[in-house]
Amino acid sequence: METNLSKYLRARRPIIWVHSGDYKEVDTIITEATKEYKNKAIFEYRAFGAVNFETKVKSDEVADLYSFLNILFSVGFKTNVFLLIKNTEEEMKEARNIAFIKKIAEKMYNDINYNFNIIIVDEDVNVPKGLEKFTSIIDIETMDETTINQYIQDFAQKNNARIYWDDLGDLSISLKGLTKLDLDHILNMILEENYGAISKGANQIIIREKGQIIKKSSILEIIDFKEKIEEIGGLEGLKEWLSSKAQVFRRLDEAKKFGVDTPKGVLLVGMPGCGKSLAAKASARLFNVPLLRLDIGRLLGKYVGESEHNMRVALKTAESISPCILWIDEIEKAFAGIDQNGGASDITKRLFGQFLTWLQEKENTVFVVATANDITAFPPEFLRKGRFDEVFFIDFPNEEERERIFEIHLEKRGKMSDDINLKELAEETEGYCGADIEEIVKNAVENKFILETENEEEKKITTNNLLEATKSIDSLSNILSDKIDVLKKSYKKFKIKSASQKIKNNKRMVGKPIFKDMVTVKGGKYTPSFFNEEREVCDLEVCKYQTTQDMWMEVMKSNPSEFKGGRRPVERVSWWDALEFCNKLSEKYGLKPVYDLSQRKNGILKINQLNDKSKYPDIADFKKTEGFRLPTEVEWEWFARGGEVAIQDRTFNYNYSGSNNLDEVAWHNGNSENRTHNVGTKKPNQLGLYDCSGNIYEWCYDTGRDGYISKKIPYIYDETEDNRRLKGGSRGWIMSPLKEYEISFRYNNICYVLSSNFGFRIVRTI
Numbered sequence: 001m002e003t004n005l006s007k008y009l010r011a012r013r014p015i016i017w018v019h020s021g022d023y024k025e026v027d028t029i030i031t032e033a034t035k036e037y038k039n040k041a042i043f044e045y046r047a048f049g050a051v052n053f054e055t056k057v058k059s060d061e062v063a064d065l066y067s068f069l070n071i072l073f074s075v076g077f078k079t080n081v082f083l084l085i086k087n088t089e090e091e092m093k094e095a096r097n098i099a100f101i102k103k104i105a106e107k108m109y110n111d112i113n114y115n116f117n118i119i120i121v122d123e124d125v126n127v128p129k130g131l132e133k134f135t136s137i138i139d140i141e142t143m144d145e146t147t148i149n150q151y152i153q154d155f156a157q158k159n160n161a162r163i164y165w166d167d168l169g170d171l172s173i174s175l176k177g178l179t180k181l182d183l184d185h186i187l188n189m190i191l192e193e194n195y196g197a198i199s200k201g202a203n204q205i206i207i208r209e210k211g212q213i214i215k216k217s218s219i220l221e222i223i224d225f226k227e228k229i230e231e232i233g234g235l236e237g238l239k240e241w242l243s244s245k246a247q248v249f250r251r252l253d254e255a256k257k258f259g260v261d262t263p264k265g266v267l268l269v270g271m272p273g274c275g276k277s278l279a280a281k282a283s284a285r286l287f288n289v290p291l292l293r294l295d296i297g298r299l300l301g302k303y304v305g306e307s308e309h310n311m312r313v314a315l316k317t318a319e320s321i322s323p324c325i326l327w328i329d330e331i332e333k334a335f336a337g338i339d340q341n342g343g344a345s346d347i348t349k350r351l352f353g354q355f356l357t358w359l360q361e362k363e364n365t366v367f368v369v370a371t372a373n374d375i376t377a378f379p380p381e382f383l384r385k386g387r388f389d390e391v392f393f394i395d396f397p398n399e400e401e402r403e404r405i406f407e408i409h410l411e412k413r414g415k416m417s418d419d420i421n422l423k424e425l426a427e428e429t430e431g432y433c434g435a436d437i438e439e440i441v442k443n444a445v446e447n448k449f450i451l452e453t454e455n456e457e458e459k460k461i462t463t464n465n466l467l468e469a470t471k472s473i474d475s476l477s478n479i480l481s482d483k484i485d486v487l488k489k490s491y492k493k494f495k496i497k498s499a500s501q502k503i504k505n506n507k508r509m510v511g512k513p514i515f516k517d518m519v520t521v522k523g524g525k526y527t528p529s530f531f532n533e534e535r536e537v538c539d540l541e542v543c544k545y546q547t548t549q550d551m552w553m554e555v556m557k558s559n560p561s562e563f564k565g566g567r568r569p570v571e572r573v574s575w576w577d578a579l580e581f582c583n584k585l586s587e588k589y590g591l592k593p594v595y596d597l598s599q600r601k602n603g604i605l606k607i608n609q610l611n612d613k614s615k616y617p618d619i620a621d622f623k624k625t626e627g628f629r630l631p632t633e634v635e636w637e638w639f640a641r642g643g644e645v646a647i648q649d650r651t652f653n654y655n656y657s658g659s660n661n662l663d664e665v666a667w668h669n670g671n672s673e674n675r676t677h678n679v680g681t682k683k684p685n686q687l688g689l690y691d692c693s694g695n696i697y698e699w700c701y702d703t704g705r706d707g708y709i710s711k712k713i714p715y716i717y718d719e720t721e722d723n724r725r726l727k728g729g730s731r732g733w734i735m736s737p738l739k740e741y742e743i744s745f746r747y748n749n750i751c752y753v754l755s756s757n758f759g760f761r762i763v764r765t766i
């Protein structure tokens with residue numbers, strides 16, 4: 001195999017600095033590169049002394065590097081000497097060692113009969129002064145996707161591991177840029193934690209292990225994030241744009257084959273405290289990749305060329321663990337004064353130029369999110385297309401956005417109620433940024449806590465409480481009014497796209513769900529408990545609660561439930577009744593109903609797809625629907641287990657939805673007093689969904705005949721026609737105590753049956 005090392009050796013380069021910490025891989029490359037030399041001798045020296053290159057056994061005859069060089073010097077006249085020097089940072093600083101290495105290098109240049117190559121192997125490149133002109137620096141070439149693909153297959157065969165072949169392309173991209181040593185570490189961890197399977201289901205393991213690589217570097221910082229795109233109030237245009245780019249990142253292999261360019265990045269400019277940093281963190285979760293933060297201040301070094309070297313290391317490190325997001329916060333401060341004559345130092349200008357060149361020419365899967373408050377300090381070419389895919393302006397939130405921001409922060413603290421007048425709050429907070437509104441909510445909640453009242457009604461947060469808290473906070477737009485006027489003029493001058501403006505009329509847009517109690521659940525791949533292979537779930541909106549009697553009565557104008565109560569789940573509804581409710585709710589919100597119920601009396605169902613005719617269920621695709629519907633069993637188990645959030649938190653395999661403690665999350669036959677309870681009164685799962693375990697069974701779309709019955713999982717099978725799946729367990733069912741509340745438990749019943757144990761939860765494709 002031809003390598004740069006082979007070329008440099010043939011070109012008689014006396015000193016070759018190999019930038020790598022993977023000694024095993026370097027040894028393999030050196031062995032390959034020196035094969036053509038018949039008369040040769042390979043020596044190795046480490047910080048603890050000389051070792052045999054083949055056996056790595058330490059020699060007791062050599063005291064230090066200088067002595068070893070002295071012993072070997074004359075050997076170069078008789079044979080081809082290759083001396084590896086590894087991990088000898090301190091000895092490489094000694095003047096006598098530098099002088100001796102220089103002597104060998106000069107001899108190589110001046111005497112064609114002298115053959116002595118010194119190969120220095122180190123994770124850092126710190127070429128001693130005096131050796132620069134003799135030294136050639138090479139990086140170990142990383143494997144391309146095809147090579148990684150084969151490497152994974154060889155690894156799987158060697159370790160008797162299962163491979164999900166459909167995932168191999170995306171996995172190869174995820175592992176691109178890593179050394180073989182890193183690959184082995186990650187693949188071994190996947191086998192340990194992913195039940196002996198190599199698949200995209202191990203993506204969070206890959207992200208976590210890549211984080212270990214970053215933590216060893218002092219230049220980049222790995223950021224832990226929990227923020228979701230739904231937690232951004234407003235900015236619908238930006239969220240829609242990010243969601244489309246996330247589709248590419250989540251299917252990189254497929255996108256590449258289709259001819260889609262890899263997204264480069266986005267520049268977010270605008271008002272402080274309005275969500276730029278939040279957007280960067282939420283993007284990482286949306287893209288399902290690691291989030292790295294680059295602090296330009298960390299790059300600056302005291303030696304000539306050190307800062308530029310640190311920039312190269314930072315960018316190369318980001319490339320090595322891509323796909324990832326590289327976040328540069330307040331980039332105008334990092335490159336301060338770059339557009340002012342003499343305003344920036346020479347080092348800053350060189351770093352800026354280096355960064356721009358990389359940004360323009362990069363073809364890797366590092367997605368850059370740069371944020372800035374003031375862009376007047378940058379030259380116009382910084383904003384031109386080709387460097388960033390898009391530039392967005394983030395203004396102070398408008399009235400509708402302020403309503404949503406209040407709602408988000410109140411819900412986060414469990415204090416949102418129908419009595420709070422969001423419109424009034426929004427009207428009274430014009431000019432307030434998102435950070436201001438968050439502070440208002442925090443203060444109002446804290447003030448209530450300090451009251452220490454025993455009265456439950458007095459503990460509730462009211463509109464007046466929030467308005468009172470508003471008086472103690474001056475808006476950022478008022479505090480920085482002069483500066484903000486200047487900033488707004490500059491944004492207008494550059495004609496930057498508004499982050500709040502919707503890009504297209506899309507009812508599936510990520511952001512505030514169309515129905516207030518819906519939660520956005522990102523799709524993914526996983527192995528359901530009732531299948532022996534992976535299944536894929538698309539992005540969904542899922543109702544936080546089981547369908548309540550209030551929700552049912554608003555649409556159906558009647559209440560069939562045995563246990564009455566507006567916030568209790570509706571029950572005594574058949575599977576067909578649930579489909580009818582979904583259709584009517586869809587019509588209410590201007591969505592195309594999912595189910596064609598025109599032949600319901602004959603037991604015939606068709607599915608309405610967007611821009612298509614109705615199709616029979618066996619060939620229909622729920623991804624092509626837009627209205628409310630029942631979840632499939634695969635979808636139900638995905639969100640009941642907590643989806644990607646739970647995978648990230650390593651809680652995906654809890655027995656019950658959100659916990660291994662049933663009492664925490666469920667009304668069951670041991671605590672319910674054989675009656676239903678108000679929804680949302682137990683702890684939610686990782687996605688904020690309530691009662692997926694207990695209270696009532698939930699109808700799913702599927703029939704009870706999927707052709708696969710697991711011997712490990714309790715399964716109740718009814719031979720009667722028209723059976724439909726039910727999940728989650730009921731408050732009073734005593735069929736299989738405790739077991740029936742487990743996520744894996746499966747039950748079915750006749751689709752026409754009415755029972756106070758049966759209700760449902762709605763979902764919607766987005």
